[in-house]
Structure formats: structure tokens, C-alpha cells
Amino acid sequence: MRAPLHFDAIVIGAGAAGMFCAALAGQRGRRVLLIEHYRIVGEKIRISGGGRCNFTNLDAGPANFLSGNPEFCRSALARFMPRDFIAIVERHGIRWHEKKLGQLFCDGSSNQIIAMLRAECERAGVTWWQPCPVDGVTRDGEDFAVATPKGSENCACPDSPSRNPAVPAPAMVSTTGVQSPASARTRGSRAQRHHTIDASTIAITVAMASHLPAALMSAHSPSNEE
DSSP: OOOOOOSSSEEEOOHHHHHHHHHHHHTOOOOEEEEEESSSSSSHHHHHGGGGGGGTTTTOOOOGGGOOOOHHHHHEEEEEEHHHHHHHHTTOOEEEOOGGGGGEESOOTHHHHHHHHHHHHHHTTTTEEOOOOOEEEEETEEEEEOOOOOHTTTTSSSTTSSSEEEEESSSSEEEEOSSSOOGGGOOOOOOTSSSSSOOOOOOOOOOOOGGGGGGGGOOOGGHHHH
């Protein structure tokens, strides 16, 4: 019998947001599982900035984001400034240059940013499941339960009647985003397709998921933002 799986947090989606979130959580001592359904990570990073990745903007501030809670934007951006990300880029020896309006790009390739984020995850001891689809996300008491085929392979109870036993964790972050442009589209995870997505716009939002009732996990509502 395999030892039970135990993670402090599960991150769904290994794009820029997912890898960065998983890396920071792991570096703060959390046991993190990062799940990506596609066999290649960072496709949107790869095509961004004409292949050189516009990785941050020196002039970005709260006024550049839409949110039902402007205070969150101010708090989040005050805690992690563009210069903080630049410090990580420079630590990995990535040369960069500034274009108009404070836009920063790699001198080389977007692949350097992908490699940097993967290295940060490895340094943090993040567990990767890839390629691995997500079949569903539910609440199980105080935990989130993420069902995947990989969960069946790693189940501590092989005789479980469930085909895809869920992996529990007290925290879960979904970074699957919205539907991609046709030029970068890949198949969305089932966890994403099980939700009704309202008309979307670029925004920065926060939802305190640990405080949401289980019923809210199956429906999207802008009013859920705190």
C-alpha cells in the first residue's frame, strides 16, 4: 500500500501564474502539487512579446487593473513590485531590455523565462503531474478534493471503488485562465469546462476560497470576489 498523498496546496495550470504561485508557496515551506493537462508548459509565455516575453512593466500600478476590490490591487502590487520580479530574472542570468512605456523584454528568448520558472519550482520542491487532466474539484470538509487519473495511480487505497480518487489539500489555486486566442488555444481542463464563464475582461481579482461555502465552488459569480 502506498503512503497517503498529502499536500498543503494544489495548483491547477502550469502557465506563468501557476508556476510562479507554486514556486513561491513551496519556497515558503508548503508542500505543493502542480497539475498541468498539456504536455508542454508555458505556451503563452513562449509566444508573448514576439517570442521574447514582455515579462513585466515598470509603470504598472493599481490603476492599470480592473477589480471589484481596488484595495486588493493596491495591496498585492505593493507586496510584489516589478523590481522584485526583475531581481529573480537577473539572478538567473537573463539579460533584458526596456522598450517604450516601461515594457521589459528578454534579450534572448521567452524560453528563458519558462526555464526560470521551472527552476524556481524545482528549487522549492514542487511536485509536478504532467500531462494530467483534472476531472473535477469538490469540497471535502475543510479540504479541496481534486480528482485526476494520476490520483488513481497514487491512491493509498487501491481497492477504492472510485476510478479517479481525489487528492485532498486545504488550499487550491486554479490558474487555467479563460479561453485562449486561436493562435495559442489548447484544450481546457475539465475543471475549467465545468464552470459557466461570464463575459470576461482583463482583471486582477481575489476570492478567499477558504471562506466560501461549498455551493459556490460549482458556479462562477463576480459577486464572489472579496
